[in-house]
Amino acid sequence: MKKTFLLMILISLSVNLLYSELNISGVNECKYVNSNRIIEHRSYFSDKFQLQAQYNNFRASFKYDFYHPKFGKFILINEDMSDAALEDQLNTEENENYLDEYYLQYESDFWFAQIGIFEAVVGSGIIMHNFYDDDFETDSRLIGGYVNPVYDNWQIQLFGGLMKSDNLDPAFEDEYDQVGAFDTDVNITDQISVGGSYVLHKEIIDVEDDEYNNRTIYAGKLSYSSSLVDLQTEYSSSKDDEDLEGTAIYSNLTSYLGKFTLMGAYKNYENFNVRISDLPMVNHSGQQLEHSWDSGKDEEGFMGEIRYLPNYENELVVNYAEGWNNNFKVRLSNLYTEFKHDFDNWSFKAEVETLEQINKEDANRWYQEITPTLTFDFLVNENPVLIKTEYQYKEVDKITGSHSHYEPRLQTDVAIGNYSLSIAVENQIGNSDESEDGDDGEFWIGGELATTIFNNTDVRLFYGKEKGGIVCRNGVCKNQAEFDGLRLTLTTTF
Amino acid sequence: MKNIITIFLIMLLAVQLIALEKAGDFKLENIEGKQVKLSDFQKEGLVILDFWATWCVPCKNGLPKLNELHEKYDSVNVIAINTDKPRKKSAAISHIKSNKFKFQTLFDPKKVVQKQFNITSIPHTIIIDQDGMIIYDHTGYQRGDEKHYEEVIIKWLKEQVQKEEPKLESKISDEMDIKETKPKLESNITSESDIKDKIPTELEQKETEQSGH
Numbered sequence: 001m002k003k004t005f006l007l008m009i010l011i012s013l014s015v016n017l018l019y020s021e022l023n024i025s026g027v028n029e030c031k032y033v034n035s036n037r038i039i040e041h042r043s044y045f046s047d048k049f050q051l052q053a054q055y056n057n058f059r060a061s062f063k064y065d066f067y068h069p070k071f072g073k074f075i076l077i078n079e080d081m082s083d084a085a086l087e088d089q090l091n092t093e094e095n096e097n098y099l100d101e102y103y104l105q106y107e108s109d110f111w112f113a114q115i116g117i118f119e120a121v122v123g124s125g126i127i128m129h130n131f132y133d134d135d136f137e138t139d140s141r142l143i144g145g146y147v148n149p150v151y152d153n154w155q156i157q158l159f160g161g162l163m164k165s166d167n168l169d170p171a172f173e174d175e176y177d178q179v180g181a182f183d184t185d186v187n188i189t190d191q192i193s194v195g196g197s198y199v200l201h202k203e204i205i206d207v208e209d210d211e212y213n214n215r216t217i218y219a220g221k222l223s224y225s226s227s228l229v230d231l232q233t234e235y236s237s238s239k240d241d242e243d244l245e246g247t248a249i250y251s252n253l254t255s256y257l258g259k260f261t262l263m264g265a266y267k268n269y270e271n272f273n274v275r276i277s278d279l280p281m282v283n284h285s286g287q288q289l290e291h292s293w294d295s296g297k298d299e300e301g302f303m304g305e306i307r308y309l310p311n312y313e314n315e316l317v318v319n320y321a322e323g324w325n326n327n328f329k330v331r332l333s334n335l336y337t338e339f340k341h342d343f344d345n346w347s348f349k350a351e352v353e354t355l356e357q358i359n360k361e362d363a364n365r366w367y368q369e370i371t372p373t374l375t376f377d378f379l380v381n382e383n384p385v386l387i388k389t390e391y392q393y394k395e396v397d398k399i400t401g402s403h404s405h406y407e408p409r410l411q412t413d414v415a416i417g418n419y420s421l422s423i424a425v426e427n428q429i430g431n432s433d434e435s436e437d438g439d440d441g442e443f444w445i446g447g448e449l450a451t452t453i454f455n456n457t458d459v460r461l462f463y464g465k466e467k468g469g470i471v472c473r474n475g476v477c478k479n480q481a482e483f484d485g486l487r488l489t490l491t492t493t494f
Numbered sequence: 495m496k497n498i499i500t501i502f503l504i505m506l507l508a509v510q511l512i513a514l515e516k517a518g519d520f521k522l523e524n525i526e527g528k529q530v531k532l533s534d535f536q537k538e539g540l541v542i543l544d545f546w547a548t549w550c551v552p553c554k555n556g557l558p559k560l561n562e563l564h565e566k567y568d569s570v571n572v573i574a575i576n577t578d579k580p581r582k583k584s585a586a587i588s589h590i591k592s593n594k595f596k597f598q599t600l601f602d603p604k605k606v607v608q609k610q611f612n613i614t615s616i617p618h619t620i621i622i623d624q625d626g627m628i629i630y631d632h633t634g635y636q637r638g639d640e641k642h643y644e645e646v647i648i649k650w651l652k653e654q655v656q657k658e659e660p661k662l663e664s665k666i667s668d669e670m671d672i673k674e675t676k677p678k679l680e681s682n683i684t685s686e687s688d689i690k691d692k693i694p695t696e697l698e699q700k701e702t703e704q705s706g707h
Contacts, residue, residue, distance in 0.1 A: 023516045023517075023518050025611075025612060026612060027612035027614060029614060050609075050612065052609070052610070054518040054610075059518065059610065061609065105606070107520070107521065109521075109531075112521075118604070119603075119604045119605055120604065121580050121603040121604055123580070124580050124581050124583065124584075125579060125580045125581040126581075129579065129580055129581070129603075131579070131605075150521075150529050152528075187527065190526075193527060223527070225525075225526060225527065230584065230587055230588070230591070232583075232584055252584040254584065254587070254588045254591075256591055256592060261588060261591070261592035263584075263588055265584070278579060278580070278581055279581065280581040280582070281581075286549075305588075307588075307592050309592060309593065312558065342558075346637075347555075347637075377555070377637055378637070379637055379638055382638060383638075384636040384637040384638050384639075386636070386637075413636070415636050420634075420636070450634075456631070458615075458633055470549055470550075472550070472551050472552055474634060474636070475552045475617070475634030475635045475636040475639070476552065476615045476616070476617070476633060476634040477547075477549070477550040477551065477552060477553070477615075477616060477617075478615060491614055491615075491633075493612045493631065
């Protein structure tokens with residue numbers, strides 16, 4: 001009894017000592033999906049649990065994912081498939097549970113270090129950007145170590161790790177590429193900084209012989225920042241064991257001239273279509289040069305933007321971009337215009353975006369879309385209401401024929417107290433043979449109800465059909481894949 | 495032994511529950527390329543952390559409202575944490591500078607701070623008090639949400655005034671003691687009403703401004 005009492009006191013003391021410095025938090029995302037995609041009422045359940053503890057300068061975290069089974073957002077199925085082929089595809093959706101992420105970090109005034117699974121960035125992404133994107137199910141995170149001393153006028157990044165191979169051959173399932181990098185930035189003055197980087201990417205190409213293709217990257221960066229002008233420019237050069245040489249140039253200049261902001265950007269990428277690079281697309285809509293064109297393989301382009309803000313109430317934006325490959329057979333042009341007026345209790349925004357892509361190099365395809373959009377945002381008895389209307393026109397011309405159609409869309413979001421409701425209706429007028437489009441007269445109707453319970457749990461219930469892309473509902477934006485069915489998401493932070 | 499483990503687990507859980515609303519410190523690069531810490535701003539009062547990206551329309555709609563709060567309250571600092579990929583960093587800088595927002599903008603390209611604050615969707619707004627406690631946490635932005643943020647600010651300012659009152663009384667009492675013991679200093683001692691006048695009356699000023707609008 002005496003020992004128990006002593007132990008209790010000891011524990012109590014330790015807890016009290018820890019209390020002032022220890023911070024434990026986390027998030028749990030629980031999702032139920034009932035999908036009507038080709039086969040009706042297929043159920044999926046997932047739970048993602050993340051816990052982290054911070055004590056003085058240290059932070060430790062882990063994330064565990066549980067899928068029963070995993071919902072394949074981008075699984076390649078369609079109505080024309082045979083039952084056997086459909087079943088084969090759906091069988092790839094298996095029950096899974098695994099430790100998705102774990103790390104231990106140390107952070108002081110001048111040092112940051114970590115071991116475990118982490119994301120890494122060098123420059124604007126042309127040199128290197130290893131990351132995890134849940135929306136697109138892409139994962140190039142590293143498992144390894146990272147050190148980052150940061151002082152007033154300089155900083156260094158030094159890291160190395162393993163990156164899961166993206167080779168789809170089953171033999172590569174448990175294989176890893178190796179990545180190492182050294183990156184430094186020096187502030188020459190308060191306004192000018194320069195930097196240099198070296199990256200080595202060893203891509204596994206033969207499992208049996210443990211053979212790698214070594215690709216080395218050297219890069220230089222320059223940036224200038226003042227109240228009038230911002231300049232960011234990067235040059236990167238690569239060479240691999242097969243003597244394939246690559247270059248990437250990205251430059252961005254913005255000047256702030258009173259009520260006007262002028263921006264110009266330029267890109268030139270050759271043989272930089274590699275997994276560890278996340279290249280700026282240099283157009284407003286963030287589109288790759290062409291649907292089937294490998295980003296970074298061979299492309300050049302520019303973007304210009306004029307932004308006029310005469311006062312806090314009005315904004316006018318005109319953005320234009322052109323992109324092309326070496327022989328001009330693959331091209332892109334993108335124009336975006338926006339006018340926004342903010343009244344005291346409501347706002348109005350008009351946008352028009354046109355996108356044109358041509359590929360006469362390897363696909364003989366021409367594509368155009370024009371999207372005018374009007375958005376009204378106002379209050380009714382202190383309750384926010386948003387009405388958004390789109391009337392998108394799409395036209396495709398390719399070897400198999402030409403198609404054009406309209407996709408009118410109306411979205412209304414209303415919030416009353418703790419509840420928000422968003423309903424969107426989209427129709428298709430005209431036929432298309434593109435897999436992502438529908439048939440003439442087809443409707444996509446979907447609604448989401450959102451609320452918060454217990455102060456720390458967000459509940460979102462969606463039912464209906466929606467097209468993919470960036471979807472903003474009830475004041476929250478997500479990149480969604482095309483969906484048909486019911487989706488219930490509970491996100492609890494603690 | 496079984497009891498000890500049970501007690502330990504209960505205490506551990508209690509600690510978790512007590513500590514759950516505390517925000518840890520962090521350091522990120524700002525728009526000028528300098529490293530700044532959250533704790534530097536906490537000293538000045540409330541901190542509103544707002545996670546946003548250039549592709550997120552509600553995020554961009556909320557930024558002017560946050561800038562208004564930042565400019566309106568001296569003891570409120572807004573820190574907008576940009577969650578764009580590094581390839582969009584220049585677009586984020588351009589958006590902030592062209593709109594002439596006065597708040598701090600920080601960049602989190604490796605998602606270190608997003609993970610620290612368990613951010614799964616944007617926009618996400620968190621209000622942290624001087625002790626590092628999270629007093630408000632909200633996902634999304636819809637017109638009028640800024641009024642909820644302001645309610646939290648006003649409530650906090652009122653609490654500060656209430657906290658100041660006992661200190662003020664004690665200060666007055668101390669000075670009164672001095673007055674009794676050191677009559678020569680009498681001319682230098684301010685009256686109770688004078689001292690009260692010198693207390694930051696930001697809340698009253700803001701309330702007057704609000705009623706004026």
